[in-house]
Amino acid sequence: MPFLASLEHSAFGTWVREAPTIWAYPTVLFLHTVGLAFLVGINVAIDLRILGVASSMPLAPMKKLFPWMWAGFWVNAASGVALLIADATTKLANPVFAVKMVFIALGVVNMAVWKKQLFRDPNELERVPASPRAKRVAIVSLVLWAGATTAGRLMGYLGPVSGLD
Amino acid sequence: MGPTGLIPLGGVLQSMAAWAETTWLHYFATNYKWVWATMETLHFLGMGLLIGTVGVLDLRLIGVAKGLPVESTQQLVPWGIAGFILNTLTGIVFLAGAPYQYLYNFAFQMKVIFMVAAGINVALFYRAGTWPRARRVGAGESVHWAAWLAGAVSLFLWIGVMYWGRMLTFFRPPFVVPPK
Numbered sequence: 001m002p003f004l005a006s007l008e009h010s011a012f013g014t015w016v017r018e019a020p021t022i023w024a025y026p027t028v029l030f031l032h033t034v035g036l037a038f039l040v041g042i043n044v045a046i047d048l049r050i051l052g053v054a055s056s057m058p059l060a061p062m063k064k065l066f067p068w069m070w071a072g073f074w075v076n077a078a079s080g081v082a083l084l085i086a087d088a089t090t091k092l093a094n095p096v097f098a099v100k101m102v103f104i105a106l107g108v109v110n111m112a113v114w115k116k117q118l119f120r121d122p123n124e125l126e127r128v129p130a131s132p133r134a135k136r137v138a139i140v141s142l143v144l145w146a147g148a149t150t151a152g153r154l155m156g157y158l159g160p161v162s163g164l165d
Numbered sequence: 166m167g168p169t170g171l172i173p174l175g176g177v178l179q180s181m182a183a184w185a186e187t188t189w190l191h192y193f194a195t196n197y198k199w200v201w202a203t204m205e206t207l208h209f210l211g212m213g214l215l216i217g218t219v220g221v222l223d224l225r226l227i228g229v230a231k232g233l234p235v236e237s238t239q240q241l242v243p244w245g246i247a248g249f250i251l252n253t254l255t256g257i258v259f260l261a262g263a264p265y266q267y268l269y270n271f272a273f274q275m276k277v278i279f280m281v282a283a284g285i286n287v288a289l290f291y292r293a294g295t296w297p298r299a300r301r302v303g304a305g306e307s308v309h310w311a312a313w314l315a316g317a318v319s320l321f322l323w324i325g326v327m328y329w330g331r332m333l334t335f336f337r338p339p340f341v342v343p344p345k
Contacts, residue, residue, distance in 0.1 A: 045218050061304070062230060156202070
């Protein structure tokens with residue numbers, strides 16, 4: 001795959017992978033971790049609340065947490081692209097990477113469409129116990145984000161691995 | 166900063182590391198390929214749980230999602246503690262598996278310092294009169310400065326813990342052979 005190899009050996013890809021500075025690979029990896037914590041973590045907090053944890057906490061104000069989840073998503077999209085370019089031939093040959101992308105795509109659709117829709121209907125949102133639809137959104141969210149996190153970790157162990165984390 | 170971080174090679178730490186390598190946990194962590202991968206996965210899931218739940222409380226303290234009464238966000242904290250316990254346990258497995266990699270690693274030493282600081286911050290928040298005042302803050306209201314500071318410091322320190330955790334492999338002491 002000459003295209004992927006040229007990506008990987010581009011000036012940018014080489015810089016991310018090899019520059020002997022804390023601002024290259026280590027910082028990109030750190031950003032990818034913080035983005036994960038905010039995107040996945042806040043999703044999980046909302047899911048737990050829907051499923052009955054912290055039931056005295058109103059759900060509607062948690063709408064204000066969506067920009068924090070989106071910030072996490074975009075930080076990870078950008079840092080993820082950088083990590084991918086730096087290791088393109090290996091990561092794009094790894095089926096675990098494809099699995100991770102599927103989890104993320106479904107997780108984002110679940111968040112942006114179905115979870116968002118729940119927050120547009122305050123009556124349904126504050127029902128205790130949660131409506132079947134709300135519960136479905138929460139459980140699907142937990143499964144997809146746990147799946148994405150797990151697949152991301154396992155990319156370092158299964159399939160072709162370059163030694164870059 | 167020397168090749169062994171803030172601590173010179175030798176003494177108590179070295180005997181601890183040598184002892185760790187004789188334990189069954191060390192054997193468990195280093196002799197099965199799937200153990201390290203599983204522990205890392207659990208460590209990341211625990212991280213998400215901890216940052217997500219404690220983060221919602223911290224964000225509320227610094228003025229995000231002010232529609233949440235402050236006391237109600239407290240109910241998420243046991244889940245954050247669960248994440249913390251999960252990460253302490255999986256962290257102990259890493260530590261037993263590669264004691265020299267961690268104990269003499271500047272990034273690990275900083276990670277521990279940040280976690281201790283986060284613990285002190287939480288203790289001050291609950292014990293020094295900040296929480297009793299903050300918990301009465303209802304929807305739409307702002308907390309007083311001390312509670313705002315506690316939330317901001319907590320966010321900073323936990324992001325710092327993630328930072329130093331990620332820096333571990335880049336600060337690996339030169340005499341340590343990488344695991345895997």
